Amino acid sequence: MxxxxxxxxxxxxxxxxxxxxxxxxxxxxxxxxxxxxxxxxxxxxxxxxxxxxxRRFIEQHQHRPPPLIGFLHNWEDERVPRFLSTTASPFSLPAPDRASWLALDCRHGRALFLSESEGSGAQQLLVWDLNTGIRRRIPVPPLHSSYVSPTAAVLCPADGCDHRDCNGGPFRVVFVFTVYRLQIMYAGLTSVCVYSSETGTWSGALKKISHRSDALKFTCHSSLLLGRSLLYFMSDRGFILEYDLTSNVLIGFETPDVNFDPIFNLMVAEDGGIGVSEGFSSHLKLWSREEGDAEWVISRVIDLQNLLPPAALVDAEAEVMVLGFAEGVNVIFVNTVAGLFTIELQSERVKKDLLPSIPSEDVGDEEGGEEDKTVDEAQQLLDKGSNTIKEGGFVDAVERVSHDLNAR
Missing domain, CATH: 1.20.1280 (Monooxygenase)
Known part of the structure; x- marks a missing residue:
């Protein structure tokens, strides 16, 4: 047996x-x-x-730059925010009602949106904590009725914070707007005011600067932060504003003087100062601004023929469009006839075929609400992100007229 x-x-x-x-x-x-x-x-x-x-996971990777998880921008035709994932496992970024908000900025784990102007209704700003999903609505400061196309930046002001785990902490919003100076032809007055989440109020005094141009519009570029206090904004016409949060000083200057109408993008120069990038059909020019005489100089030329596939440069008359710059990781986003690519400026490593995701609507809680962190909802978010990646269209070459933001 x-x-x-x-x-x-x-x-x-x-x-x-x-x-x-x-x-x-x-x-x-x-x-x-x-x-x-x-x-x-x-x-x-x-x-x-x-x-x-x-906490241990953050400590394990604290010596690495914060990871780049995606690219938030306003879809040019529809004027609604969309998210391009840069991770190996695409996912969707929660977003507010996409028909009513425009993406302005994204930094230190927070995304910033501005409501569309509807008649006499007051516009609002929305600060979205990407880690917790908590939203805070902020009325824009009382402004002159003739201001046009404002912009804003969001940042964490905490001293000593490495911005890897500052969700739920204090933040600042720097609001920039321009009004017409009717008494002076071709002149504008641009102002800056600052909101503090700790006090819940806007700064009483507005910092102002006059300039010899029409009212500045800000619809094409997101802001750039250097160090902990220098914020830069670029208007649609290439006028750059520098605002120092520490000294409360606002100055303005022009982009490099060239013989045609280029399109620049803000970036951090190789020396750590302010820089701009300029796209051509087969190469990129990187400019830096010398501190002594405040002159722009070409610091580097990147030959794209050695980096991008031939299909991306097949049209000799189509310029490569630089869409944005990711602070901290020194990555630029470029758009070509073959799609969207990222280029790491130090290594010149290229990542291609970024796919767009339509952000989910009404995800997250208003501040003070309770956040549901169940495993089931986390899995649903992951599945939804994978599906929306398959359903989305692709960013087209005229993306230039939209805000281009980096979610970190």
Whole structure:
């Protein structure tokens, strides 16, 4: 009489400490990877959901630049915000009612939107915490009725913060607008005021600067932050504003003087100062501004024929459009006839075929609401992101007239 075979022995589970060490070493630039592995089994899910795991994960990667997760911009034809994921596992970025808001800025884990102007209704700003989903609506400061196409920047003001885990903390909004000076032909008056989340108020005194041009419109570019206090804004016509939050000083200057009508984009120069990029059919010019004589000089020329595939440069008359710059990681976004690419300026490494995602609407809570963090909703968000990537169209070459933002 034969004996029944013994049941197969279960493989021993990995020790909890080893599971945690594996998860801690996952790349931070692909958040969905950690989410997927946490669903692999209960033990892995428990390890990833421990109270101290988030802190240890941040500490593990604190010496690396904050990961670039995507590119937020206003779709040119529809004037609604869209999100381009740059991670290996695409996902959708929550967004407000896309028909009513324009994306202005994205920095330190927060996205900033401006409501569309509707008749006599007052416009609002919306600060969206990308980590918690909490939103805060801020009425724009009481302004002159003739201001046109304003812009704004959002940032974390906390001293010593590395901006890796400052969600829920204080923030500042710097609002920039221009009014016509009717008594002086071809002149405008541009002003800056600052909102503090800690006091819930706008600064009483407006910083102003006069300039010899029509009223400045800000519909094409997002802001640039240098260090902890220098903010730069570029108008549609290439006039640059520099605002120092520490000294409350506002100055203005022009982009490089060339013999045609170029389209520049703000960026950090190789020396750490203010710079601009300029796109051509086969190369990029990077400009920097010398501090001594305030002159613009060409600091570098990037030959795109060595970086991009031939299909991207097949049209010799089509200029490569620089759409934006990611602070902290020194990455620029360029649009070509073959699609959208990212270029790391230090290594000149290129990533191609970024796909657009239509942001989901009405995700997240107004400030003071309760945030539901269940595993089921997290999985639904991941699945929805994958589906919207497949359904989206592609950004076209005239994207230049829209705000181009970097979600970090």
């Amino acid at each position: 034969s004996m029944a075979a013994p049941p197969p022995r279960r493989r021993p589970s990995l020790p909890y400490e080893l599971v945690e060490e594996i998860l801690l070493r996952l790349p931070p630039d692909d958040p969905a990877c950690l989410l997927r592995l946490s669903f692999a089994c209960k033990a892995w899910g428990r390890a990833a959901s421990q109270p101290g795991f988030r």
